Amino acid sequence: MNDQEAVRIDELRTRPDELRKLFLFEALTPEQLEWVAAHGEVETYPQGAAVIREGDPATCFYVLLEGTLRLTRQVRGSEIELNRTGQRGVYTGATQFVLAERQPDQRYMQTVYALTDCVLFQLPARELGDRFREWFPMATHLLEGLFEGGRNIRQIVEQRERLLALGSLSAALTHELNNPAAAAARATASLRERVAGMRHKLALLAKHDIDPNLLERLIDVQEDLVKRVADAPQLSAVEAADREDELTDWLDEHGIADGWDMAPSLVPAGITVHDLDGIAESVGDTFVTTALRWLTYSLETETLMGEIEDATSRISNLLAAARQYSQMDRAPYQRVDVHQGLDSTLVMMARKIGPEVRVVKEYDRSLPSIPAYPGELNQVWTNLIDNAVSAMAHKGTLTVRTTATEDGCVQVEIGDTGSGIPQENLERIFEPFFTTKPMGEGTGLGLDISYKIVVNRHHGDLRVTSRPGDTRFQVILPIQEKTRPSEG
Template sequence: MLHDSIDTTLVPTFPPEVLDEVKREGVLREFQPGEPLFTEGQHDYDFFVVLSGEVRVTRRLGSEDQVLAVHRPGAFTGEISLLSGGPAIATGRAVGETRVLQVKAEAFRRMVAECTPLARFVLQTLVTRRQDAEAQIRQQEKLAALGRMAAGLMHELNNPASAARRSAEQLREECLEAQHRALAHDERLSAPQREVLAELMRDLQSATPLQPLDALAQSDLEDGLLGWLESHGMANAFSRATTLGTAGVDLPHLEVLGATLEGEALEVGLTWLEKTLLLTQLTDVMDASTQRICSLIAAVRQYTYMDRDWLQEVDVHAGLEATLAMFAHRLRGGVTVTRDYDGHVPKLWAHGSELNQVWTNLIENALDAMKDQGNLRVSTRLCGDEVHVELSDDGPGVPEELQARVFEPFFTTKALGKGTGLGLDIALRIVERRLGGRIRLQSRPGDTCFRVELPLKPELPH
């Protein structure tokens, strides 16, 4: 019989009578990191109860290994094939040094035949595990459907968006050329006056783009331009000042024009300059708008990992940025996003679209908690052979008595009708069962942090 130190603190999910039976029948075993407890296709392997460490269960699909489950202290594994009588459908390996109670296959089958407390407990747990597996399959199907829908939509949007952007660039060049041809044939201006206008336009085009002025500085600039235009008797002074100021024209530029152009020539020259700058501004808006569409298309492609293999090297930072782009409509209001990315974080092996679904659920929860008003902090760290990603918000926090339940299916702290209670459950399934990682929660009023701990590469069979 095993030492009495093995109690409900090590296996808290086991009822006392079940624990007594396991202690009576089980043998204490220790497995080294990567050592298999059972392998896919193996017959007559044993039943295991995890006391410390982790057991990662994987199944070979083609050239990849899919993580089916991660069993931590208090969980058991090895029961499915023992009950079905067939070979093992997956491989179970120790993650780190792992201690287990090993119950021989013959003893386990005898307990099932006698319907002992352990057998009844295992069968009840199997029902829950089957429901979990079905939920996981449904989630994978939803992600696959999202990928197919996104692929079709992005294909339809990408071609016209790219064409519109090319057209905007060409339109800008054609407008400038047409304006310069018109200036060259304008007999109301002398050759030196036309050259001054053309030179000013070239200077504005070739100038290094400056940082946008703040609202006060921009207003001061436009007020100065307005005063100059009014003092020289120019019509539509207000709208002209706005157009000229937005294009980077300042008082020294106008002084150069005023020294060369007078009276009607100044009016003609300013009209030409205003219309030329207005055309370039409109084409710039078109170019920026189509560029935004192209950026969103790229973000959706990154978010859904369209046309990628099932398991791929994933850039965590690119995935986080793609997910944040999906929430741009909620972030641009009263949410301040602070990024603290570790530049030493390498790519990790994962399911890209599923990992982005984790970021989606965590970010959406943070925004809901803050009611789209507050601070969202996103940070990454390389910790040994793992990447740790933290998503923090300064919302009201999760009450301490509810923190242990937040990952339960259908449990939600949101108002009635505002949440399904599945977001964190889905995130937990993806991180633990598909990626072999962990999610941890720390929360107090004004500081709630979810930390996702991901291995750089799942431990695969040797």
């Protein structure tokens, strides 16, 4: 075919009467058809050529005249075929051209290949959008409402999802902080009483003109017993009860009233009958009662200070986990250790995970840091752990595992022992608004948000495998920065 024949055929294809044969243009007026014919052009593509590529600027609206097209899209790191068609008149490309004025930076949403030699009629998207709004104002308003409304609803639900997660974690953090804070307050009140008791018993010893050498020995005994508190062996409930009975009998035999009340304070410090014999021998029968009570107060004081230290350490650890989780004191994009984010997320979700879920951590601590938005990754860990716990009905084993992949990436795996995900749901699990939770318990955006964070923001991959008793979500993240993720 020579050039003149090719031009003649293209002219025939774009004549208004030929365009009217396409279902897309059959209802246009003659004037509208004339405009389409004048502004469109015919393009040919050889077999295997890419007509458009996903992510490129959406500049043209295409209508198939001849041949067969294949449509694909990137899904979890793989190119998946969505459709193939040879129906004359089907369209693709910048299909949201009516929004070109409001959204000038539109991108193609899929890749289109020529499965055979193809002929397509193409129109410039911006010009077509302007003309479409002029020709069909009501249809334009309806389409804009459909597109914009759907996008706005999705944004609102996504924000709501984040706020609900934040509220849940805030409630959990408040509950976790309340326990050690209350324990510290109780221990402080008891400590005040014990210190007052120590002062009283010391005054009694001084009132009886105790020998200074004896008081010095008594203080030495006190220091020795206090040091033993931290290293005292852990006793079982039966062993502790037997030891208390032995000490109570000794105290009763030596005429010390309320020995049953003193014994529980002496046992945790590792005090035995042999120790009591040594104390009695050091101070004598005259001061044994006052001395033992003073020593008991000293031991109780040390124990209470230990409780306060534990409680305040717990509060500090929780606040550190909250700071790590929220990343409020760090740059948004940096190299991070995924284990820190995983640990802080587990701490923040401890109350929601519950006591009947066994958490197993299998970390490869040799893994290097990765370039990431740590706050956003923590949101991914939150979504995956929350789903895993829900899938197990808050009873089972939650496994958090980190490994290196063969192609040089870090893999984080969140596994659960729930009932599994049915095969028909696996194909839709990352779709927005798709959820298997009961009405009102899930928005269906948790995994969609997680997928966007992992794939779009970090150029990684999010996969899932599932069978009854073994469901695993795998997050794969590159160790080297390939392309700086966009801030949008």
